[in-house]
Amino acid sequence: MEENRKKLKKLLDMLGSIRGRHTELVTVYVPSGYNLSKISDQIRQEQSTAQNIKSKSVRKNVMGALEKILQHLKLYKQTPKNGLAIFCGNVSEKEGEADIEIWAIEPPEPVKTKLYWCGQDFILDPLNELFREKEVYGLIVLDKSEAEIGLLSGKKIESLKHMESIVPGKTKKGGWCVHGDSLVQLEDGSIRRIRDVGENRLMCLDLKEFKTVPGKHNHFFKRNSDKSIEIKTIAPTMRLCVTPEHVLFTVGDEGLKEKPARDLRAGDMLISVKNVGFEGKSSIDSGLAQLLGYILGDGSRDKNRINISESDEELAKHYSGIAEKLGINSGIMKRRGKGYYEIKLYSKALLDMVKHDFGGIISPERRITDDVCRFDNKTLSRFMRGLYDAEGWVDRSAKIIGITMNSKDVIEKLRMLLLRFGII
Numbered sequence: 001m002e003e004n005r006k007k008l009k010k011l012l013d014m015l016g017s018i019r020g021r022h023t024e025l026v027t028v029y030v031p032s033g034y035n036l037s038k039i040s041d042q043i044r045q046e047q048s049t050a051q052n053i054k055s056k057s058v059r060k061n062v063m064g065a066l067e068k069i070l071q072h073l074k075l076y077k078q079t080p081k082n083g084l085a086i087f088c089g090n091v092s093e094k095e096g097e098a099d100i101e102i103w104a105i106e107p108p109e110p111v112k113t114k115l116y117w118c119g120q121d122f123i124l125d126p127l128n129e130l131f132r133e134k135e136v137y138g139l140i141v142l143d144k145s146e147a148e149i150g151l152l153s154g155k156k157i158e159s160l161k162h163m164e165s166i167v168p169g170k171t172k173k174g175g176w177c178v179h180g181d182s183l184v185q186l187e188d189g190s191i192r193r194i195r196d197v198g199e200n201r202l203m204c205l206d207l208k209e210f211k212t213v214p215g216k217h218n219h220f221f222k223r224n225s226d227k228s229i230e231i232k233t234i235a236p237t238m239r240l241c242v243t244p245e246h247v248l249f250t251v252g253d254e255g256l257k258e259k260p261a262r263d264l265r266a267g268d269m270l271i272s273v274k275n276v277g278f279e280g281k282s283s284i285d286s287g288l289a290q291l292l293g294y295i296l297g298d299g300s301r302d303k304n305r306i307n308i309s310e311s312d313e314e315l316a317k318h319y320s321g322i323a324e325k326l327g328i329n330s331g332i333m334k335r336r337g338k339g340y341y342e343i344k345l346y347s348k349a350l351l352d353m354v355k356h357d358f359g360g361i362i363s364p365e366r367r368i369t370d371d372v373c374r375f376d377n378k379t380l381s382r383f384m385r386g387l388y389d390a391e392g393w394v395d396r397s398a399k400i401i402g403i404t405m406n407s408k409d410v411i412e413k414l415r416m417l418l419l420r421f422g423i424i
Contacts, residue, residue, distance in 0.1 A: 005108060009131060012124055015087055015103065020120040024061040025089035027123040028069060029115040032083040040073050042116060045422070052399070057098075061090040062118060064100045072104055083111035087122045112158075114210065115255065125254050129156050146218060177225060179241035183412055187214040189280045190370040191413045195222065205273060207249075207256070212276050229261045233270060236424040238415075275422040282374040287322050289379045290386040294319055295354065296361045296368070296410070297390020306351055306362070308343040308390075315389060316341040366407035368414065377420055384417070 018025065030039050047066045053059035065088040072086065085105040092099035105127065113126040137152040150159045180195035187201040197220065204215035231240045231248075242248075244262035249271045251257070256271065299308045310316040316332050320343050323330040329346040360367035372383060387410075392403045405411055418424070 005131070008105065008108065008127070011103065011105070012127055015122045016124055018089075018091055018122060020089055020091075021095060022055065022058045022061075023119055024058050024065065025087070025119060025122055026062070026065045026069065027115060027117040027119075028084075028086040028088075029111060029113045029123075029126055030079050030084040030086075031112045031114050032079065032081060032110040034079055034083070034114060036073055036076055036079050040070060043070050043073075046116065046118075057096065061098055061100065064098065065089045065102075068100055068102050072102055080106040082107045082109055083113075085111065085127055089122075113255065114208075117251075121253065123253065123255065177223065177243045177246060179228065180222070182240065183416060185276065185278070185373075185416060189278060189282075189374040191368070191373050191416055203276060203278060212273060212278065229264075231261060231264065231270075233272070236272070238272070272424070273419060274424055276416075276419040278420050280374045280376045280380065282371065283376045283379040285326065286379060286382040287326055289375065289382040291319065291322050291326070292354070292358060292361055292372075293383040293386025293388075294390050295386075296366060297387050297405070299362055301351065301355075301362050304346070304348045304351060306345040306347075306354070308345070309340050310343060310390075311340045313341055316343050319343055319386075319389075360409075365409070366405070367409040368417070373413070373417065380417060380420065384414070387414070 028039065028043070030036065043066055047063060050059060050062045050066060053062060069086055069088050072088075076084070083106075085107060086102065087105075088102040089100065090098050091101050107127060107130060109130050111126055115123060115126070117123050135153070139148075139150045139152050139157065141148045141150075147163045148159060149161045149163075150157050178194060180193060182194045183191050184194050184197060185191050185203040186197070187203060190200075192200070197217070201214050201216050203212045205211075206213045225243050227244055228241055229244055229246075231242065232238070233240075242261045244260065246261045247258050248261060248264070249256050250259050250264075250268050251271055252269065259268070295306060295308060298310060299306050301307075308316075308319065310319070320330045320332050323343075323345050328350055331344045331346070333342045333344065334340075335342055354362050357371055358369050360369045361372075372380070375383060388401070388403060391405050392401065394401055403411070403414070
């Protein structure tokens with residue numbers, strides 16, 4: 001046993017000396033008892049994402065490493081007793097030449113870390129922890145609303161029990177705050193400003209399984225702050241306004257790490273949800289959903305009809321046809337001298353439905369309503385198709401699909417809705 005540990009330590013030292021020329025070294029940790037098929041599914045998803053890597057050589061090396069990992073996973077009927085760690089990537093010292101190597105390690109002790117990482121180094125901390133101090137200490141962490149009991153062994157903390165207080169706190173002041181305009185998704189799919197959440201249940205991130213699950217917030221308070229920090233990320237581009245002491249999760253060589261906003265630096269990597277994993281329950285006719293998205297983009301109200309402006313004659317005919325199939329009388333008029341067509345939808349019933357059930361779609365302050373957010377994904381995709389037909393654009397050379405609108409509400413909520421399809 002001791003000889004095996006020495007060999008493992010030597011292997012870890014060797015892996016630690018490897019540094020990729022680019023972001024092309026893949027690390028995968030499978031915790032003991034975890035379903036290997038789910039890991040294979042994740043690797044296939046990462047293959048799809050890797051196809052968008054701009055550099056041909058890096059894309060080839062990453063795709064090659066992922067394929068090699070997939071093939072290796074087929075050798076296992078189930079996850080080994082103590083879990084599995086896989087390291088794979090291009091280790092060639094010559095630029096332009098590929099040498100994809102793979103190492104699979106069955107740890108001598110159970111590993112509880114689940115991780116996928118692609119970088120210039122292999123992530124070795126979960127295995128290095130096995131060689132650190134074995135003394136175990138009891139931990140009790142308390143605050144005014146909850147407590148956690150756990151064990152500390154080396155740098156590894158094992159949570160044993162989490163408890164929440166049913167006694168209200170004496171004060172509503174606190175420090176971990178985000179701006180009231182920040183958007184969050186509720187359990188039913190609705191998207192709200194955080195100041196309007198109230199007692200509603202939220203979609204939360206489970207840091208053990210790395211998936212979104214419904215959850216209830218423990219405490220909600222409002223306060224004024226003299227200072228705030230705006231954080232801007234790239235790939236994807238997002239903005240977040242928080243108080244300096246608000247804690248975020250970063251990822252690096254040591255895995256996940258909590259860091260106050262005031263301590264963040266350029267280059268820090270924050271964890272972000274790639275897929276909300278939510279399926280709405282509400283649906284309407286798919287053609288009507290597409291027409292509503294199109295109206296949100298270019299529609300206006302005029303007495304008992306809805307007008308839609310469109311510069312493309314074929315697209316105008318297409319949506320006029322969708323309306324006719326729904327039993328809505330429609331017509332197309334070319335606005336001479338103005339370079340566009342106008343689709344006229346003559347239906348008081350449609351207008352009343354839009355006003356009462358989807359009021360934000362055609363209001364001066366365009367917005368995506370809660371009813372739309374609660375659509376099932378099939379209906380929602382048709383709604384988005386209509387909106388992108390109205391306001392979207394494509395840059396084929398850069399392989400980008402974009403959308404431009406004056407409504408900040410629509411753009412922000414659309415970004416969150418796209419997460420339901422794994423689009424960031």
